[in-house]
Amino acid sequence: MVAVLAVVALIGACKESLDSGVACGAAKTLCPGQNVEIRDTIISPSLEFDSTYVGFPTRGAEFLLPLVSVTDTVQTVVVVRFDSLSTFYLPALDTARPIIYVDSSRIRLRIDLTRAQVPDSIRIDLYDVDNGTADDTASAPVLARLKPQFRIGGGTFAKAQIVDSLYVSLKDSAMLAHVRDTMPVTRARLRIGITVSGKGPISFRAGSVESGAPINLFFRPANDTAARALVQSPASAGPSDRADIRRDLMDYMLVVKNTLPTLPGTMSLGGVPGRRVYLRFNLPRRITDSTTIIRATLRLNQVSYPFGGAGDTIIIHPHVVLASDNVPDNRRASTLIGVTGLVLTDSMAVFPRESGLRTLELYPLVREWASQAALKNPPARAGVLTAGNEGRLPRIAAFYSATASAALRPSVRITYIPKITFGAP
Amino acid sequence: MRTSWQYRLIAAAGVCVWALALPSAARAQGSLGTLGLGYPLGGQSARSLGTGASVADLDPQTPINPAAIVLNLRAQVYGQYEPEFRTVTIAGVGTKTTTSRFPLFMLTGRQGRATFAISFSSFMDRTWVNTYADTQTVGSERLASTVLTQSIGGISEGRAAMSWSFSDNIHVGFGLHVYPGDNRVSVGRIFADSARAGNFQNTNGYSFTGTAISFGTLLVPGKHFVVASDLRLGGSLTMRLGDSLTVGKGSIPLRYGVSASYDGIPGALLIARFGGEKWSDLRGLGSSTLGLKDGTDMSVGTEIVGPRISGAPVLLRAGYRSRGLPFTHGSSAVTETSSAGGVGIPLIGGRAVFDVGVVHASRTAVGIAEKSWLISVGFGIRP
Numbered sequence: 014m015v016a017v018l019a020v021v022a023l024i025g026a027c028k029e030s031l032d033s034g035v036a037c038g039a040a041k042t043l044c045p046g047q048n049v050e051i052r053d054t055i056i057s058p059s060l061e062f063d064s065t066y067v068g069f070p071t072r073g074a075e076f077l078l079p080l081v082s083v084t085d086t087v088q089t090v091v092v093v094r095f096d097s098l099s100t101f102y103l104p105a106l107d108t109a110r111p112i113i114y115v116d117s118s119r120i121r122l123r124i125d126l127t128r129a130q131v132p133d134s135i136r137i138d139l140y141d142v143d144n145g146t147a148d149d150t151a152s153a154p155v156l157a158r159l160k161p162q163f164r165i166g167g168g169t170f171a172k173a174q175i176v177d178s179l180y181v182s183l184k185d186s187a188m189l190a191h192v193r194d195t196m197p198v199t200r201a202r203l204r205i206g207i208t209v210s211g212k213g214p215i216s217f218r219a220g221s222v223e224s225g226a227p228i229n230l231f232f233r234p235a236n237d238t239a240a241r242a243l244v245q246s247p248a249s250a251g252p253s254d255r256a257d258i259r260r261d262l263m264d265y266m267l268v269v270k271n272t273l274p275t276l277p278g279t280m281s282l283g284g285v286p287g288r289r290v291y292l293r294f295n296l297p298r299r300i301t302d303s304t305t306i307i308r309a310t311l312r313l314n315q316v317s318y319p320f321g322g323a324g325d326t327i328i329i330h331p332h333v334v335l336a337s338d339n340v341p342d343n344r345r346a347s348t349l350i351g352v353t354g355l356v357l358t359d360s361m362a363v364f365p366r367e368s369g370l371r372t373l374e375l376y377p378l379v380r381e382w383a384s385q386a387a388l389k390n391p392p393a394r395a396g397v398l399t400a401g402n403e404g405r406l407p408r409i410a411a412f413y414s415a416t417a418s419a420a421l422r423p424s425v426r427i428t429y430i431p432k433i434t435f436g437a438p
Numbered sequence: 439m440r441t442s443w444q445y446r447l448i449a450a451a452g453v454c455v456w457a458l459a460l461p462s463a464a465r466a467q468g469s470l471g472t473l474g475l476g477y478p479l480g481g482q483s484a485r486s487l488g489t490g491a492s493v494a495d496l497d498p499q500t501p502i503n504p505a506a507i508v509l510n511l512r513a514q515v516y517g518q519y520e521p522e523f524r525t526v527t528i529a530g531v532g533t534k535t536t537t538s539r540f541p542l543f544m545l546t547g548r549q550g551r552a553t554f555a556i557s558f559s560s561f562m563d564r565t566w567v568n569t570y571a572d573t574q575t576v577g578s579e580r581l582a583s584t585v586l587t588q589s590i591g592g593i594s595e596g597r598a599a600m601s602w603s604f605s606d607n608i609h610v611g612f613g614l615h616v617y618p619g620d621n622r623v624s625v626g627r628i629f630a631d632s633a634r635a636g637n638f639q640n641t642n643g644y645s646f647t648g649t650a651i652s653f654g655t656l657l658v659p660g661k662h663f664v665v666a667s668d669l670r671l672g673g674s675l676t677m678r679l680g681d682s683l684t685v686g687k688g689s690i691p692l693r694y695g696v697s698a699s700y701d702g703i704p705g706a707l708l709i710a711r712f713g714g715e716k717w718s719d720l721r722g723l724g725s726s727t728l729g730l731k732d733g734t735d736m737s738v739g740t741e742i743v744g745p746r747i748s749g750a751p752v753l754l755r756a757g758y759r760s761r762g763l764p765f766t767h768g769s770s771a772v773t774e775t776s777s778a779g780g781v782g783i784p785l786i787g788g789r790a791v792f793d794v795g796v797v798h799a800s801r802t803a804v805g806i807a808e809k810s811w812l813i814s815v816g817f818g819i820r821p
Contacts (some may be wrong), residue, residue, distance in 0.1 A: 050573070307638060310577055428576045
């Protein structure tokens with residue numbers, strides 16, 4: 014009986030109900046000891062240092078390959094390697110035959126027009142950028158071949174033609190020469206450099222191996238209308254000892270020209286090649302490690318950057334740095350970061366030509382620092398700012414760096430609850 | 439060799455102890471009753487509550503008068519469950535809350551002229567939950583949020599008591615009291631926009647340790663009169679943050695009380711009690727602004743013999759009580775008046791008793807009214 018009573022009592026305890034109450038809201042004297050002090054402070058300087066690093070994504074890791082041409086300012090070239098060209102074809106109901114004739118040679122670009130700039134007409138040039146050396150990973154020899162004598166195709170296209178897929182013609186003679194090339198190094202390989210030009214800024218992107226929509230090469234291998242076109246996918250034969258680099262070199266982007274200014278006393282992000290900012294924070298540990306952080310706002314003063322249209326925007330994402338202080342190379346550390354949205358969920362959109370105070374919420378990161386304080390090798394108290402579509406858009410946002418004057422340099426506004434005694438009546 | 443009945447008794451006692459040891463899962467919120475260090479339950483049994491606490495000094499299940507345990511006559515185990523349903527009204531807006539407690543457990547045994555008892559009861563219960571919408575300035579913005587505050591626990595009272603019967607008419611008792619306590623207070627806030635501000639919940643745990651001794655008498659001066667009295671002398675009561683940092687030091691309040699009963703009317707017992715507690719002895723615990731008020735406790739009640747079950751009488755109870763609560767609301771004293779009723783049902787030929795007490799209390803302070811229904815269910819076995 015007692016046991017039954019106790020069980021009934023416990024069940025009763027589990028079924029307590031609480032109406033949404035107003036007692037404390039209406040009369041806080043009924044709930045003494047429940048109010049906690051919230052403090053607010055702006056910490057400046059808040060950075061130990063900041064660094065702007067250029068070259069993101071790394072060569073060959075581009076998800077989309079930017080084709081950019083802004084007169085006298087920015088010019089890119091997309092390089093795609095076909096190092097395993099077919100030298101035989103298979104006629105219908107027949108045995109394989111060597112290719113001694115080609116026609117209808119062309120490449121197909123899968124185009125991404127997000128935030129694209131396309132004038133009424135554009136010119137696309139294809140260059141033979143194969144300098145004939147084995148395991149060539151250098152950029153300079155490629156850039157040196159962007160000359161008229163190495164042009165092997167291209168055309169002029171109206172804006173209406175620049176849609177999701179675009180075929181660009183290739184000289185059949187050049188195609189056949191590469192198919193029939195028997196030299197030990199350059200045998201059956203074709204490396205193409207693709208540039209765009211036109212009246213006005215041009216910026217759009219082509220699909221890559223990484224995106225699953227690579228640039229493909231097509232040609233018909235016989236003077237027979239019944240012969241079906243061969244399709245060649247990107248492939249890189251060199252360097253022979255590095256499979257990872259071989260994969261990167263299937264297709265990649267190089268900057269031919271970039272004369273955009275670097276503003277002194279600033280840090281910048283965005284652009285082509287992509288820039289990102291590494292921020293090493295120096296916030297008082299008595300606050301970050303010993304209090305409850307409610308809000309931590311990174312305050313950046315934007316500098317007007319003299320490039321791009323008035324309506325251009327850059328989305329800026331903060332990232333947590335996963336590398337500890339055991340990675341002294343901060344450029345490398347700026348690649349060892351969390352994905353967008355990991356811990357830090359805030360972002361901001363800025364117009365590059367505007368200026369003024371911009372803010373990013375970092376409280377989850379600052380809270381992480383406190384919880385990581387006891388780790389043997391905690392991640393560095395740092396963050397990285399990247400531009401959305403990093404390395405794909407020629408837009409740059411600049412902010413005053415830690416070396417600027419006190420009024421302009423980055424600061425952090427922290428709202429926190431100090432460790433206090435509360436709850437006592 | 440234990441009988442199966444004894445095994446069941448031990449098991450039941452274990453369940454009750456376990457239930458008492460649990461953190462109270464109760465929910466309540468800001469109320470007059472739970473101001474300060476909490477609501478002073480006083481260890482009243484269901485029987486005592488049914489008489490408006492008038493029988494407190496005469497009731498063996500109420501651990502106030504150590505001499506009263508002699509009235510148990512034989513070994514007994516007793517446990518109690520006690521939910522409370524409150525309505526707090528502020529400016530015409532009422533809020534209903536529920537608090538659940540296991541406030542009392544007692545074991546009693548007898549050897550010759552000596553009676554012994556150990557009990558565990560709730561001295562002060564500070565359990566509540568508050569949830570309300572609020573706007574908080576964070577940085578340069580005012581953000582909508584929901585405040586979550588919670589207090590769980592309180593101060594318990596353990597007593598070891600012995601009474602000695604000099605004769606059938608003179609009994610004295612002595613009690614040693616310890617006051618362990620644990621109170622976890624949480625304050626949290628959930629922001630509507632979690633991208634701008636981080637939710638938080640901070641918890642502070644307070645522990646209490648205290649001691650006291652008590653004395654009691656139970657006298658039968660006349661054929662129909664019984665007079666009982668109790669006196670508790672408080673030792674220190676220390677409040678710590680966590681298990682180390684002392685944040686307050688006071689004393690267990692001095693308590694005194696006298697109950698007198700008259701059973702000259704056949705089938706009826708008339709009881710009155712006057713007592714008081716010097717709550718100001720708690721000064722030193724909590725903040726300097728904690729308002730304390732010494733209180734008196736007056737009650738009258740009756741216990742009437744009703745119909746019989748298996749030859750044992752059912753007891754019907756009623757009572758009225760008026761007392762001052764220890765903690766003020768601002769500078770305003772909080773008083774509690776209550777009317778009560780109850781029933782005691784004998785079971786197994788009187789070897790077990792099932793007590794139910796119902797108390798309707800009214801607590802008032804300036805601008806705030808609180809009504810409460812407290813239902814106390816006690817069960818005792820005399821194996």
